[in-house]
Amino acid sequence: MKYGIVGASGRMGQELLKVFAQHECVYTADVDGVRESGAPQVVLDFSTPKALPVTIGACERFKAACVVGTTALGESDLAALRDLAARVPVVQSFNFSQGVTILKMMLRSFAPLLAGWDAEIVEAHHNKKKDAPSGTAILLGQATGRECPTHSLRLGGVPGDHTVVFANDGEVLELSHRAISRSVFALGALRAAEFALRADKGFYTFEEVVECRKRPE
Ligand code: NAD
Numbered sequence: 001m002k003y004g005i006v007g008a009s010g011r012m013g014q015e016l017l018k019v020f021a022q023h024e025c026v027y028t029a030d031v032d033g034v035r036e037s038g039a040p041q042v043v044l045d046f047s048t049p050k051a052l053p054v055t056i057g058a059c060e061r062f063k064a065a066c067v068v069g070t071t072a073l074g075e076s077d078l079a080a081l082r083d084l085a086a087r088v089p090v091v092q093s094f095n096f097s098q099g100v101t102i103l104k105m106m107l108r109s110f111a112p113l114l115a116g117w118d119a120e121i122v123e124a125h126h127n128k129k130k131d132a133p134s135g136t137a138i139l140l141g142q143a144t145g146r147e148c149p150t151h152s153l154r155l156g157g158v159p160g161d162h163t164v165v166f167a168n169d170g171e172v173l174e175l176s177h178r179a180i181s182r183s184v185f186a187l188g189a190l191r192a193a194e195f196a197l198r199a200d201k202g203f204y205t206f207e208e209v210v211e212c213r214k215r216p217e
Helices: 011-019 049-062 075-084 098-114 135-144 183-198 206-211
Strands: 002-006 024-030 033-036 042-045 065-068 089-092 118-125 150-154 161-167 172-178 202-204
Touching: 002 011, 002 049, 011 024, 011 183, 024 049, 042 049, 042 183, 049 065, 049 075, 065 075, 065 183, 075 089, 089 183, 089 206, 098 135, 098 161, 098 172, 098 183, 098 206, 118 135, 135 150, 135 161, 183 202, 183 206, 202 206
Parallel strands: 002 024, 002 042, 042 065, 065 089, 089 202, 118 150
Antiparallel strands: 024 033, 118 161, 161 172
16 A cells, blocks of 8 residues: 655654554655655545645545544534545544443443443543544443543553443443553554545545444445
8 A cells, every 4th residue: 555644753743663564655744844755645634733734735646545643633523524435435543442342332332321320531641642622432432322520640651541331320330441552553543544535425434444344245
């Protein structure tokens, strides 16, 4: 696969280069400019919302699929990605780990049974992370179907911990996920890129990638 990375010099950009080692990087963009040596079939964006026009522009120009992991995207950013999805496949997720995706599915199924319980989320990330709460905490909160107060810790090199805590007067139920390494997100992005290469134009979540839903064979 010929691919491109927006945010190529960042922590995730560097992790993607390692995990995509068998593929050919032909396009990179970061604050120091754009480097091109060919036409990417898929462009991955792990950068900042400000860079989204660069990503969308590259996907339009190369008719490339798009995999977006950048967090703190606003409604207008998501609308721009949905517009792009009218022409190319777009996979967007605030979390590309399989475990968090399954945790979301569990919450969607079981949170209604805990309707009378308190629910809060605790998340921890490395001290360079710019946004809080994390995109993943927002997704997990949405999966509970209610407002969940969220507590964000920013310390050390933690790749990403999330715990959803439910409690009533007599019991505490905790559902936790821990990313042991950043490579887990890059491996998920690789899976999303492989999915996007085979997919028809449209907007896909990572959940659809994990479930292989809507995959045209
Ligand atoms: P980082 O700060 O290490 O890297 C971001 C990179 O983007 C930097 O190299 C920076 O120079 C570059 N950048 C900034 N402005 C730019 C612009 N205008 N054009 C091009 N490049 C620009 O951050 P990171 O830890 O690599 O994370 C990047 C993003 O990915 C964050 O939003 C983070 O929350 C998100 N993330 C998502 C997942 C997921 O699974 N979806 C996992 C980890 C991180």
